[in-house]
Amino acid sequence: MELETPGGAIASSFFEALIDKLSSAETMDENLHSRLITALFSINVVADDAEKKQIDNFHxxxxxxxxxxxxLDAQDLVEEIHIQVSKSKQEVAESQTSSTRTNQLLGMLNVSPSSIDKNIVSRLKEIVQKLESLVSLKDVLLLNVNHGFNAGSRMLISPKMMTKQLSLIGAQGEVATRSGEVALVTASDQIHQLHHLDEEDSWTLFAKHAFHGFDDSYAVSWTKKTTLHEKVGKKVADKCKGLPLALIAIGNLLRRxxxxxxxxxxxxxxxxDLAEGNRIVPALMVSYQSLPTHLKKCFEYCALFPKGYLYEKDQLCLLWMAENLIQRPRQHMTSxxxxxxxxxxxxxxxxxxQPSTKYRNYFVMHDLHHDLSKSIxxxxxxxxxxxxSKNMTSITRHFSFLCDEIGSPKGLETLFDAKKLRTFLPLSMTCFEYQWLLCFNSNKLLLSELFSKCKRLRVLSLCGCMDMIELPxxxxxxxxxxxxxxxxxxxSKLPDTLCSLHYLQTLKVRDCQFLEELPMNLHKLVNLCYLDFSGTKVTVMPKEMGKLKNLEVLSSFYVGKGNDSSMMDLSVYVYFVT
Known part of the structure; x- marks a missing residue:
């Protein structure tokens, strides 16, 4: 049975990143490190209550x-610290010129706090102070501690122990993948209907989803055990007020x-008890609050997409990965x-x-679920x-635009003010290939300025940009x-500077008809796990591709005179796609 983790949707994913990137306090001022962990813990224990109350409480x-x-600021900063530490270690390692200096250089690999950029330390202080000020307000707002946490003992353990304990939050449970069960969840055409069912039809639809596989005798007679469930189930079904989507969602939740x-x-x-007139359906909020942390974050990210959008599983999964919303698999054989x-x-x-009824291999999200993601x-x-469109705010992290008609999104210059931007994503409301234009005298200069000012970008898509001829x-x-x-x-060419992107996981140059070669230092992208260069003129693979130990998906594979034997290692662990 899956572990349903209460609360923690705000901060627990951050703790995992903190553990991975800052395994010891040597890379950060110990006092700031301790204060940061304590502040995040104090926020995390009331996060569940805050999520419930924020719908009706403006403050x-x-x-x-x-x-x-x-x-989110803290996540970015931790990543910057990790980048700087990794760079320092690499520079030290590369400066090794003789075996007589080996021991000396190895000793230098333990980067001290003084090696961290002073600007980063200053920003870290600001973030810690901001979070601590927010912690001081939780009692004023009457936020209750989640009963799943032992709040009284939090001051008796060290920040490292807190980190270790909180890393267990949000553990991934088993996921059912039986096609029959998926079919049950999605088969009903009523899921897209907004009309309300009468009491009898509501109960029939609810019971179909809540009791399927729970008690095979349900359709014939009730056992003593299921009679108790029927009593509670009818109370829940009544609260869904005849809305098919709500009945199905809550039925599926209870069946688990x-x-x-x-x-x-x-x-x-x-x-x-959400107020009448609120656009959020209470049953869907109940369903959302019952999600484990990792699924909450993935669902929330869908607020980036417009209503009626056709989701492609492969694309959305890669975006989730880019945003660090996916927990690293504990089993080595799982990618x-x-x-x-x-x-x-x-x-x-x-x-x-739900699967789209019109387009195979595409999925849709009900408008009511979309409203929920937007509200969160x-x-x-x-x-x-x-x-x-309204103006972007200082906290905007994700930017998307529709480009179904050939043209350009006017006013892209406003992006330069969104210095915290993480996502730049063109979208289409159809499943057909889209095209768009930057439509500036020099799109290279535009992109160059974007890259200079929006340095926190994690997702950059220029897919379908017809006047994109050179990457700055x-x-x-x-x-x-x-x-x-x-x-x-x-x-026609990828710049060598591309190979300095330490965190790059996905690189797509599919159907770039003028591209003839990949960068020679591609092997330096040590975190690359998805590479698609199908539909290009590339016929020779760069050397040392065997060093890409994280590569999971590769669109094409060429063996020629210029290839070294290490490339053969790729066939052992790479999934090839066309």
Missing amino acids: VKEWLLGVKDGV NSSLQHWEKISESDAW MKEVAESYFNDLILRSFF FGEFCFTWEGRK DNIGNLKHLHHLDLSRTKI
Whole structure:
């Protein structure tokens, strides 16, 4: 049975990154490190209550926005520290010129706090102070501690112990992938209907999803055990007010745990008491609050996409990976992408996605679920819709725009003010290939300025940009970049500076018809796990490709005179796609 982790959707994913990148306090001022962990812990224990109250309480909502903004800033800063430490170690290692200096240089590999840029330390102090000020307000806002935490003991353990304990939060459970179960969740055409069912039809639909596989005798007679579940189930079904999507979502939620105590807990959730007239359906909020942390974050990210958008599983999973929303698999044989796909399948089983009835291999999200994602994370996402669009705010992290008609999103210069931007993503409301134009006298200068000012970008897609012929050299400034898509552009060469992007996981240059070669130092992209250069003129692979130990997906593979034997290692662990 899957572990349903309460609360912690705000900060627990940060703790995992903190553990991975800062395994010891030697890379950060110990006092700041301790204060940061303590502040995050203090916020995390009330996060669950804050999420429930922010729907109807403006002050709690503003507090929660401040917390999320601070945590996202902290994530970026931790990554910068890790980049700087890795760079320092690499420089020391490369400066080794003789064996007589080996011991001396190895001793230097323990980077001291003094080696961290003073600007980073100053920013860290600001973030810690901001989070501590938010902690001081939690009692004023009457935020309650989640009962899953032992708040009284938190001051009796060290920050390192807190980190170790909190790393266990949000453990990934088993994900059902049986096609029959997916079919049950998504088969009903009623899921897209907004009309309300009568009491009898509501109960029939709810029971179909809540009791499937729970008690095979349900259709014939009730056992003593299921009679108790029927009593609670009818209370829950009544609270769904005849809305098909709500009945299906809550039915699927209850089916996952047959414990009567669990059913009663869902029935008594405070989320059912959302004010009348609120656009958020209480049943969907209950379903969201019951998600484990890792699924909450993946669902929230969908606020970046417009209503009616056609989701492609492969694309969305790669974006989740780029945003560090995927927990690293504990089993070596499981890839990051496979874990991401299991998250997607789990959200299907919980009715957050449904297969499109018109387009094969695409998925849709109900408008009511989309409203929910926007209410939770919409302040951090901005979709350009022309003149009717509002201005981006200082906390905007994700930018997207529709490009179904050939043209350009006017006003891209406003992006230069969004210095915290993480995502730049063109979108289409169809499943067909789209095209768009930068439409500036020199798009290279435009992109160069974007790369200089928006250094926190993790996702950069220029896919389908018809006047994209050259990628600026200062692409190397984007040290946080995880995902780069240049597919269907007119580029003929990739700059060498691309190979300095330590965190790059995904590189797509599919159908770049003028591209003839890949960078010679591609092997330096040690975190690369997805490489697609199909539809290009590339016929020779760079040397030392065998060093890409994290590579999981490769579109093409060429063996020629210029290739070294280490490339043969790729066939052992790479999945080839066409």
